[in-house]
Amino acid sequence: MSDHDFQLSRNPFGRLVFTAANGEVHDGVLPVRAFPIGAPDDGIALVNGEGQEMAWIKRLTDLPDATREMVEQELASREFMPEIRRISRVSSFVTPTTWYVETDRGAASFTLKGEEDIRRIAASTLLIADSHGVQFLVRDMQALDRASRKILDRFL
Structure with a gap:
């Protein structure tokens, strides 16, 4: 289905x-990004409640x-992904930790339940899920200050 073979509207x-x-x-229907970090405006599927793709939006x-x-x-209403700029401190180096x-x-x-909630999605890009499912982004680990990197290294 091409980009213009459908219409979108809002119900009451x-x-x-x-x-x-x-x-x-x-x-x-819900829009789902194929590449939310690397190419957020390219490749968006519109899926129905059962997860079936209704349309593919190239751009x-x-x-x-x-x-x-x-x-x-x-x-925007569904995606809330704060980007971590600095890790001030952690309550402990044993999970769960704040x-x-x-x-x-x-x-x-936020509370990190376990190390498995830190996912590497590129060489120096991480997604960290808190205990409520909110995703925190570390766009570039190397851009963090030394103290932040040191804390992060303890969990990777």
Whole structure:
């Protein structure tokens, strides 16, 4: 299905409604980024409640403005990924442990259940999931200050 074989609208509850070229309607579709860190505006699937792909969007910029804005709003409302700029301290080097960090959205603290919740997604890029499922991003470990890297090394 190409980028323009569908229409998006919102139902009275604010959920996205997908209407295919053949008139088939799916309520509550969600946009899912294929490459959320490396290429966030390229490769977005629109999936229904069962996880089936309804459409593939090669590039957000290819969409008509109104449709693009709906997809971007939906992604923004679902994606909350603070970027860690500095690790101030941790409560202990044994998990579960509380991390105190500085992010691009200000100071934060979260509980790390286990080392397996730190995932390397590129050579020096990490995703850290807290006990509530919030994803914290470390875009470049080498860009962190020495003290932050030292703390991080204890968990990797």
